[in-house]
Amino acid sequence: MNLRGRFRTDARGRYALVCLRPTAYPVPADGPAGRLLRLLDRHPWRPGHVHFVVAAPGHRPLTTQVFDADDGRCADDAVFAVKEELLVRFRPLAEDDDDWIDGGGVDGEGVVDAGRRESEQKPRWYLEFDFSLVEL
Numbered sequence: 122m123n124l125r126g127r128f129r130t131d132a133r134g135r136y137a138l139v140c141l142r143p144t145a146y147p148v149p150a151d152g153p154a155g156r157l158l159r160l161l162d163r164h165p166w167r168p169g170h171v172h173f174v175v176a177a178p179g180h181r182p183l184t185t186q187v188f189d190a191d192d193g194r195c196a197d198d199a200v201f202a203v204k205e206e207l208l209v210r211f212r213p214l215a216e217d218d219d220d221w222i223d224g225g226g227v228d229g230e231g232v233v234d235a236g237r238r239e240s241e242q243k244p245r246w247y248l249e250f251d252f253s254l255v256e257l
Contacts, residue, residue, distance in 0.1 A: 170186045
């Protein structure tokens with residue numbers, strides 16, 4: 122499954138991300154990284170997270186990820202990428218939240234639960250996270 126999207130902010134710099142809640146997954150453990158993890162007596166699991174590449178004219182691009190604060194694996198990430206300032210709480214999207222997202226002037230493309238009938242849709246989640254970019 123490739124859940125990618127491209128989003129543009131509104132005039133105030135706001136964006137909206139509606140997604141499936143990210144879940145933990147293992148990094149490949151059958152190659153050199155797996156051998157190293159086994160030698161260190163470590164597991165291969167990454168906590169649930171979402172990757173971001175944020176860019177704006179006149180600023181340095183930022184590549185980062187934010188982690189689901191409710192995922193118990195955040196304290197023991199296989200690649201040591203979790204930082205307290207990157208922990209976020211995913212909240213279920215309520216029916217009335219669609220008004221802000223759909224009418225907020227944000228522009229995005231991506232697929233959530235593509236190809237599923239409405240009765241099969243999984244809960245949708247949103248997060249709030251402010252990114253800061255450094256001027257060039």
